[in-house]
Amino acid sequence: MRKLPAERVTKAIDDPATPLWRGAIALRIVTFLFAAANVITNQSDYIRPWLAWTTLGVMALWSVFTSRAYSTTWGRRWSLVLIDLALTCGLMSLSQLIMSDHQLLGLNVPLITTIWACVPAVALGALAGPAAGFGGGLTVGLFTYLSKGVPSLDLLRDIVLLAGAGMVVGMASATARRSAVLLAQALRAEAATAERERLARSIHDSVLQVLARVRKRGLEVGGEAAELAQLAGEQEVALRNLVAAAPTDSTVDGEIDLRPGLQLLATPKIQVSTPATQVMFAAGAAGELTSLVREALSNVDKHAGDDARAWVLLEDLGEEIVLSVRDDGPGIPDGRIASAAAEGRMGIEKSIKGRVESLGGTLELQTGPGEGTEWEVRVFRKGAAR
Numbered sequence: 001m002r003k004l005p006a007e008r009v010t011k012a013i014d015d016p017a018t019p020l021w022r023g024a025i026a027l028r029i030v031t032f033l034f035a036a037a038n039v040i041t042n043q044s045d046y047i048r049p050w051l052a053w054t055t056l057g058v059m060a061l062w063s064v065f066t067s068r069a070y071s072t073t074w075g076r077r078w079s080l081v082l083i084d085l086a087l088t089c090g091l092m093s094l095s096q097l098i099m100s101d102h103q104l105l106g107l108n109v110p111l112i113t114t115i116w117a118c119v120p121a122v123a124l125g126a127l128a129g130p131a132a133g134f135g136g137g138l139t140v141g142l143f144t145y146l147s148k149g150v151p152s153l154d155l156l157r158d159i160v161l162l163a164g165a166g167m168v169v170g171m172a173s174a175t176a177r178r179s180a181v182l183l184a185q186a187l188r189a190e191a192a193t194a195e196r197e198r199l200a201r202s203i204h205d206s207v208l209q210v211l212a213r214v215r216k217r218g219l220e221v222g223g224e225a226a227e228l229a230q231l232a233g234e235q236e237v238a239l240r241n242l243v244a245a246a247p248t249d250s251t252v253d254g255e256i257d258l259r260p261g262l263q264l265l266a267t268p269k270i271q272v273s274t275p276a277t278q279v280m281f282a283a284g285a286a287g288e289l290t291s292l293v294r295e296a297l298s299n300v301d302k303h304a305g306d307d308a309r310a311w312v313l314l315e316d317l318g319e320e321i322v323l324s325v326r327d328d329g330p331g332i333p334d335g336r337i338a339s340a341a342a343e344g345r346m347g348i349e350k351s352i353k354g355r356v357e358s359l360g361g362t363l364e365l366q367t368g369p370g371e372g373t374e375w376e377v378r379v380f381r382k383g384a385a386r
Contacts, residue, residue: 015076021070038114042099070123118137138163256281257279297312326373360379363375
């Protein structure tokens, strides 16, 4: 079976932050070489040169291990990155046992780990985003201060750079992951649209033509055949709406396109109008709005008469969604809704008014004898000011 393009892309971007992990590996190698040069340069002034070389050996082994681990998805996990952070801070703390007081207080002599210590902050940013990278940088900066023992402007600068580097890498990681998800969604939508068009052509050449012929012939014959013709016509319209409905899609924020659910409600007596572009809304709220419209149309079918027609209009105003359901029936008599609720029939109270209240929206009813009925629902998007 031929794979869809979206499937191929999804497999290729399982971890969109892979380039950042490769950068962390390269940074670890380069900074280790700098740390080795630092030990060679300052070993004669160390209190315990043997401990300096031992620390450098541990750094070498750990650099090899993490380079291999971070190059695969197996190593890109919280436990290993936190161990990396703890080990780095622990090796940095050995500077007080290795370096003399003159070296610790000097501005030109770095700690035993030097800039090798910045890698865990970068790894945390690549793993979990800007907050984790910022926290990792602050942690390394705190241990730098504890190892030095004396605050200074240079030390403050190093802490800011560490935290900033982790945060910037984290922002890049979060952006890469979000972009990959959006790309996969776009490709899925494109593939779904192409498949829908293919099915539409196939259905049009077979099922729809048969239904259209049955409807036409049934109306010509009359009698019971006319009833079958009417059913065939309804199924033809429903099938056309199903094929023409926009493909359902969702976002990383849990939003879906509101249009497909409404478009499927269209029948020969119900016309549904939606924008040409996607109307993204919270998934739960979208389901409630679709159910609300379905209940309103059910009331039209029950109370407006067999010849009544209905219109559903969806408008996207940016901060809010406006949904209108109108019919050309006899209208709702004054007091009818209140009396129905008193009699225990809670269709409007719960299925329509209750849903609007739960969504924090507004509901307006316009009706009168012989004027039909129109429900207008306004619901704000999440975070929009009312």
